Amino acid sequence: MCVKVACVGGGPAGLYLSILLKLRNPSHDITVHERDPEGSTYGWGVTYWRGLLDRLHAHDPESARAVEANSVRWSEGVAHVRDLTTRRPGDEGHGIGRHRLLEILAERARSLGVRLEFEHGITPDDLPDADLIVAADGVHSALRTRHADHFGTAIGTGRNRYLWLGTSKVFEAFTFAFVETGHGWIWCYGYGFGPESSTCVVECAPETWTGLGLDTANEADGLALLEKLFADILDGHPLIGRPSAQWLTFRTLTNRTWHRGNLVLIGDAAHTTHYSVGAGTTLALEDAIALAGALHEQPALPQALDRYERQRRRALLSVQSAARLSARWYENLPRYIDLPPQQMFALLGQRHSPLLPHVPPRLYYRLDRAAGRLETTRRLKRRLGPKLARTMQARASRP
Incomplete structure (x- = not known):
């Protein structure tokens, strides 16, 4: 029809x-x-x-x-926390x-x-x-x-403020950068989308947004401040806004x-x-x-x-x-940010868990690691179990 x-x-x-x-x-x-x-x-x-x-x-x-x-x-993520960097493999x-x-x-x-x-x-x-x-x-x-x-x-x-930007810096991995300021933490998510461009989403708590003066800064001054804060990952490349770009709450x-x-x-x-x-x-x-x-x-x-x-x-x-x-x-970032970067990045990957907000972060990390090792053992047993059983059976049948 x-x-x-x-x-x-x-x-x-x-x-x-x-x-x-x-x-x-x-x-x-x-x-x-x-x-x-x-x-x-x-x-x-x-x-x-x-x-x-x-x-x-x-x-x-x-x-x-x-x-x-x-x-x-990309097939990995990179997290920059203060002056430390950690990497984790991920899905494509x-x-x-x-x-x-x-x-x-x-x-x-x-x-x-x-x-x-x-x-x-x-x-x-x-x-x-x-x-x-x-x-x-x-x-x-x-x-x-x-x-x-x-x-x-x-x-x-949502509570946090965010701004959607572009940059000529091409990120080869999905990149997170967390920067501590005198008014709290500010962070960005960066990912490439072409041979010459990347997206860079900047986010922070409302207290940080106002404390840094981003609520009153004009576009040029705001971008200049953000370029300074994220200079370590931008490698001299500019951040690029749009005429209608503005800080939003999701x-x-x-x-x-x-x-x-x-x-x-x-x-x-x-x-x-x-x-x-x-x-x-x-x-x-x-x-x-x-x-x-x-x-x-x-x-x-x-x-x-x-x-x-x-x-x-x-x-x-x-x-x-x-x-x-x-x-x-992200709204509760202070709960996780002082963990060792590798642990913080691991819990960033676990942020979809409904248990994480209710379990102390260090304890959750240890439990998650233990569960991962247990699951690895289970997979190994499933893969090797039949072969091992045949081997044992063959040995038992020998005269």
């Missing part, structure tokens, strides 16, 4: 959904409406992990190959420029016959005539806000339901997770995969939207829990 779909918002979620729907049925009439000019976007680079790339290859190999070819990779991570990701998805959508209408804002009072309207218009979604009571929208605000958004009639929420319009878990783009693309699948498998729209919402809610539970715990770990 041919359907008419209007995606409001030209971010990763709306574009990838349009691609998947066209691949399912080329006769679908699909338009993506984006209020901003083509090529303009916020942010710097986005992160994702191997699991997402595998799913992209399964659903559209052509766009997946382009995304992978334009991504950088990927970074790609948000601008390049949107270019790839837009080119692919156009090639399949999707109409892309830039500089075309959609308001709740001027909705397109369509069988399905997809609200992919972000955390500040106007379409969702009009019916906030129906959706049960709730927004929680907004965690949830909704009681994700659809109303023929209007459905996707991506940040439906949910947000703290940036420290690096899942925003992944979740948006996975929403698109789930919605496209539900629309294909359920011919009736209400049942399809119900199925999409149930599936994604279940998938989000663990990610949202991890994001809340991750944000809390």
Whole structure:
């Protein structure tokens, strides 16, 4: 059955959904409406992990190959604490420029016959005539806000302040830097997303933000101060802001339901997770995969939207829990920062554990190490057990 779909918002979620729907049925009439000019976007680079790339290859190999070819990779993390540095191996991570990701998805959508209408804002009072309207218009979604009571929208605000920046310093690993000041700690997360650029997210407690004067500094003075604080990892490279960049507190958004009639929420319009878990783009693309699948498998729209919402809610539970715990770990940084750097970095990797906030950090580290050794022993026994049993049996059968 041919359907008419209007995606409001030209971010990763709306574009990838349009691609998947066209691949399912080329006769679908699909338009993506984006209020901003083509090529303009916020942010710097986005992160994702191997699991997402595998799913992209399964659903559209052509766009997946382009995304992978334009991504950088890392397989370890580096933490700088005061004048000490420690490294830990990790899962393979990927970074790609948000601008390049949107270019790839837009080119692919156009090639399949999707109409892309830039500089075309959609308001709740001027909705397109369509069988399905997809609200992919972000955390500040106007379409969702009009019916906030129906959706049960709730927004929680984090305590810490953060600023999203770029830099010409190319980080070869996912990099953390924690700097002690006379007003408390300030830290950054740095990761590459191209051959000449990295993202650098700076975060601190509100007392540090005001104590350092970052609340009143103009853009140039603020960047100069941050470059001085993080000089050891920037190696002389500048930090780069945007004209509209500002210090924010993170907004965690949830909704009681994700659809109303023929209007459905996707991506940040439906949910947000703290940036420290690096899942925003992944979740948006996975929403698109789930919605496209539900629309294909359920011919009736209400049942399809119900199925999409149930599936994604279940998938989000663990990610949202991890994001809340991750944000809390950074808000409680003084609890961990005086540990030896190797231990602190290990607990940074364990920040998603619901037990960590309730167990003394040094004790938790020892217990985690002991559990790791026990699990290693168990894996070794599982691998060598059958071979050892055959050897013992052979010896016993000898005359």
